[in-house]
Each structure stands twice: as C-alpha cells, then as structure tokens.
Amino acid sequence: MSLKVYNSLTRQKEVFEPINPPYVGMYVCGPTVSGESHLGHARPFITFDVVYRYLMHLGYKVRYVRNITDAGHFEEEGREAEDKISKKAVLEKLEPMELVQKYTNLYHWAMSQFNNLPPSIEPTATGHIVEQIEMIKKIIQDGYAYEANGSVYFDVEKYNIDFSAKGQPYGILSGRVLDDQIESTRELDNQDEKRNKSDFALWKKAPAEHIMRWQSPWGEGFPGWHIECSAMSTKYLGDEFDIHGGGMDLQFPHHECEIAQSTVCNHKMPARYWLHNNMITINGRKMGKSYNNVIKLSELFTGTHPLLEQAYAPSTVRFFILQSQYRSTLDFGNDALQGSEKALRRLMEAFEWLEQQDGLGAIGAATDTALDEKVNTLIAEFDEFMNDDLNTAKVIASMFELVPIINSIKDKHIATTALSANTVTLLKKQLHAYIKDIFGLQNSKANNNDKLEGVLQLLINIRKEAKNRKDFVTSDKIRNELSALGVQLKDEKDGGMSYTIQ
Numbered sequence: 001m002s003l004k005v006y007n008s009l010t011r012q013k014e015v016f017e018p019i020n021p022p023y024v025g026m027y028v029c030g031p032t033v034s035g036e037s038h039l040g041h042a043r044p045f046i047t048f049d050v051v052y053r054y055l056m057h058l059g060y061k062v063r064y065v066r067n068i069t070d071a072g073h074f075e076e077e078g079r080e081a082e083d084k085i086s087k088k089a090v091l092e093k094l095e096p097m098e099l100v101q102k103y104t105n106l107y108h109w110a111m112s113q114f115n116n117l118p119p120s121i122e123p124t125a126t127g128h129i130v131e132q133i134e135m136i137k138k139i140i141q142d143g144y145a146y147e148a149n150g151s152v153y154f155d156v157e158k159y160n161i162d163f164s165a166k167g168q169p170y171g172i173l174s175g176r177v178l179d180d181q182i183e184s185t186r187e188l189d190n191q192d193e194k195r196n197k198s199d200f201a202l203w204k205k206a207p208a209e210h211i212m213r214w215q216s217p218w219g220e221g222f223p224g225w226h227i228e229c230s231a232m233s234t235k236y237l238g239d240e241f242d243i244h245g246g247g248m249d250l251q252f253p254h255h256e257c258e259i260a261q262s263t264v265c266n267h268k269m270p271a272r273y274w275l276h277n278n279m280i281t282i283n284g285r286k287m288g289k290s291y292n293n294v295i296k297l298s299e300l301f302t303g304t305h306p307l308l309e310q311a312y313a314p315s316t317v318r319f320f321i322l323q324s325q326y327r328s329t330l331d332f333g334n335d336a337l338q339g340s341e342k343a344l345r346r347l348m349e350a351f352e353w354l355e356q357q358d359g360l361g362a363i364g365a366a367t368d369t370a371l372d373e374k375v376n377t378l379i380a381e382f383d384e385f386m387n388d389d390l391n392t393a394k395v396i397a398s399m400f401e402l403v404p405i406i407n408s409i410k411d412k413h414i415a416t417t418a419l420s421a422n423t424v425t426l427l428k429k430q431l432h433a434y435i436k437d438i439f440g441l442q443n444s445k446a447n448n449n450d451k452l453e454g455v456l457q458l459l460i461n462i463r464k465e466a467k468n469r470k471d472f473v474t475s476d477k478i479r480n481e482l483s484a485l486g487v488q489l490k491d492e493k494d495g496g497m498s499y500t501i502q
C-alpha cells in the first residue's frame with residue numbers, strides 16, 4: 001500500500017515516489033515576520049507538520065526546509081516599493097531586525113504551542129542575499145530578466161512564449177493563462193519600468209528612505225519576495241526536489257514565479273509534487289482586516305478576540321484542523337471548536353486509559369471474534385486513509401469508532417478477553433503512532449501552563465477594568481508586582497495587552 005498525494009501541478013492523485021529514496025526533500029513557504037501569526041497561518045504549518053511526521057513514520061529521511069521571510073515581501077502584489085518589514089519597523093519604531101526577531105520569536109512560540117516539530121533547516125531571506133543575487137544574474141544572462149532604473153524584472157512574456165513550446169507555460173500550476181493575468185493586473189507602481197504588466201520584480205532599487213538595503217550589481221536595493229524561495233530551495237534541496245508545499249493562496253503568483261525562476265536557472269521544474277492546503281474561513285467568511293475577523297494565535301489561545309466565546313487550547317485547534325482533510329474548506333466557529341475540544345478530550349481519555357493497561361486481551365483466540373475483526377479493520381483503515389492523500393479526517397472518524405469499544409472494556413461492559421491480546425497490542429501500537437507521533441496530539445485538559453495563562457489573563461482583565469474606572473493605583477500595582485515577578489505587561493496599539501515572561 002503506497003502513499004498517494006494530490007499533486008496540484010497535474011491535478012490528480014499520484015503515487016509518491018521520491019527522487020532519491022529513502023531521502024525526501026520538502027520545502028514549505030514560511031511566514032513573513034512583519035506581524036503576529038493568525039489562525040489562517042495555523043493550517044499550512046500544522047498540515048505540513050503532519051506530512052513531515054507521516055513521511056518519517058513511513059521510514060523516509062526527510063529534510064524539511066521552511067523559510068522565514070524577513071525581507072522582500074511587498075505590502076501588496078504589484079505595489080513593490082513597500083516592503084512589509086520596512087514599513088512595520090517604521091511604524092513600531094524598531095530596527096528592522098529587532099522587529100523580525102520579535103515576530104520570529106512569537107512565531108516559534110506559537111509553533112511549539114501547536115506541538116509542530118521544528119523544520120530541519122529554517123533559512124531566512126536576509127541570510128541568503130548573495131544566493132538571490134547570483135540567481136538573478138543567471139536569469140539576466142539567460143535573457144529572462146532585464147534591468148530598469150536599478151530594479152530587475154522577470155520577463156514573464158518571453159518565458160511564457162519559450163516555455164509554452166516546451167509544454168511548461170507560465171501559469172502551469174494555477175491554470176491561469178497569461179492573457180487573463182494581464183487583464184486582472186491593476187495599474188500600480190513602477191509599471192512604466194516593466195516591459196509587460198505581468199512582469200514581476202526580482203530586485204528593487206531602494207528609495208532613499210528605505211531602511212533595508214543591500215549592495216548589488218544594479219545598485220543598492222532589496223530582493224523581491226519570490227526569488228528567496230527559489231534561491232533557498234535550490235541551495236538546500238537541489239535543482240529538483242520532492243515536495244513543495246504551502247497554502248492554496250500561494251499558487252498564484254508566488255509558486256508560479258518560483259517555477260519560472262527555478263526552471264530558467266536550473267533547467268528543471270523545481271519540485272515534483274506540489275501540495276496545497278485549503279483556506280480557513282471564519283463563520284463562513286473569508287478572513288480579512290475589513291471583516292475584523294483576523295484572529296491572532298495569542299488571542300485564540302487566551303480567548304481575547306471579540307469573536308471568541310472562550311480560550312482554545314493549541315491542541316484543540318490542532319485537532320480541529322486535522323478533523324478535515326487538508327484540501328477541503330474549513331470553517332472556524334465557536335460551536336465547531338467547542339465540539340473539537342470535547343471530542344479530543346474523549347479520544348485522549350480512552351487512549352490514555354488504554355496506554356496504562358497491561359495484560360488486556362485473550363491469550364489465543366478472542367472471545368468475540370466479530371468484534372475482534374471489526375477492531376482490526378478499523379486499525380487497518382488508519383494507514384489506508386492516510387495513504388489516500390493524507391485523509392486525517394477519515395482516520396479520526398475510525399478512531400471514534402474505536403473509542404466506545406475501548407470505553408466498554410474500561411467500564412467492564414465487554415470482557416477484557418473479547419479481543420485477542422494480539423489485537424490489543426496492535427491497537428495500542430497504532431493509536432500511539434497516530435495520536436502521538438503522526439498527529440502530534442496532546443490532551444487539552446488544562447496543564448499548569450494553561451492555568452498560569454488563565455491567571456495572567458485574569459489579572460490583565462482586572463487591570464483593564466481598574467484603568468477603565470481610572471483606578472490607576474490598582475492598575476499600576478498589578479503591573480509593578482507582575483514586573484517584580486518577571487512578567488512584563490505591554491499595552492498594544494489595538495487596545496489589547498500582551499505579556500512576556502522572563
């Protein structure tokens with residue numbers, strides 16, 4: 001039974017065959033650390049953490065590269081003069097690298113809360129300026145990029161003409177044809193520098209006030225966003241690697257641009273399998289600033305966003321995300337999350353009870369052969385469903401058919417000999433492999449850290465109330481005494497409050 005994954009490039013499920021088994025190279029686009037990660041970011045990182053864990057479970061030696069974008073991500077596609085990091089650094093009155101460090105730390109904190117394993121390599125865009133410049137030089141030499149006024153643009157039209165002839169047009173991944181793309185591109189900055197509207201920046205000349213700048217053959221400037229992923233994936237995974245992952249929103253233009261850049265430089269399609277997770281909606285709506293429904297991860301864990309009825313433990317959110325197959329849409333709402341919280345607790349209670357039992361099951365034949373057979377079928381489904389494009393939803397459904405059976409043994413409604421000892425051993429082994437190693441689930445029951453978070457949140461709320469009624473003696477007392485304990489409170493611009501523990 002082999003693993004099949006849906007390849008966005010070919011639009012079909014394909015048997016996963018690594019280029020150089022048992023090694024697997026996987027590149028996943030990481031965060032832009034100009035702000036705090038939100039709920040929408042949780043899905044790709046949890047999805048690909050499970051892909052990483054499952055590949056290792058299958059025995060592959062995986063090199064998982066997930067970058068940190070700390071330069072070059074423009075504020076708006078096409079509006080290339082504004083770099084997100086530079087803009088936010090000015091706003092927050094921080095050195096750009098101070099800002100990057102702050103949000104990288106927060107991101108790592110959130111990832112560990114989710115029990116995501118760290119990637120094998122986590123390269124940064126600013127750490128790979130030289131590699132990006134070298135790649136841009138190569139693209140210019142090959143005639144697919146041109147310099148204009150200190151900036152360098154990729155010549156999409158020329159690429160499309162030449163590579164269409166080779167069966168690899170621009171738009172091969174997203175299915176967009178170039179004419180549509182030109183139609184939909186609005187008039188934005190620097191269009192006069194570009195030969196065609198669909199051309200994208202590989203390097204941008206830094207305006208005088210731009211604080212992040214590097215020397216290049218084209219003068220002082222900074223790299224475009226797309227080139228960093230091509231440069232870093234090539235450096236760490238080679239010209240051709242196995243899996244490239246990310247959210248569906250990255251298919252166009254980001255991954256399309258990566259394909260074009262890497263193909264010109266390395267004369268190969270960079271990755272064989274392109275995996276994309278679907279998006280999360282909030283109460284049926286797309287997430288967006290204008291809807292006021294962007295829930296930061298720290299708000300989610302503490303229940304401090306107005307849309308939240310309560311705090312949700314990271315393990316609950318992780319479980320909620322895995323309850324859907326990664327390519328299906330997923331709608332976030334309090335009811336759904338509360339359902340996940342209860343379900344996870346029920347699953348973990350049965351699992352943890354079973355883990356602690358020794359000597360369950362009949363030595364020799366089971367006394368209830370039909371039940372024994374049913375349990376074996378359900379266990380076998382775990383691998384079957386995971387191998388069918390990583391269908392975590394169906395695996396969890398099979399687990400929930402096992403939960404009442406485990407509970408019946410626990411409550412002595414079924415004899416401990418109903419199942420054979422071999423079946424019980426297999427059940428324990430497979431549940432452990434899937435719950436702990438592959439899905440990375442933890443019991444969401446409040447542990448001491450959660451309790452501490454709860455106490456801190458309570459103090460923050462009391463302090464807020466004190467401030468609202470202008471009782472500054474109380475509010476200062478809370479701040480100062482927490483500070484003496486090594487807990488620093490900080491007022492955020494949006495009226496919220498964050499804390500750091502030293």
Ligand SMILES: [Zn+2]
Pocket residue numbers: 028029030229254
């Ligand atoms: Zn990327």
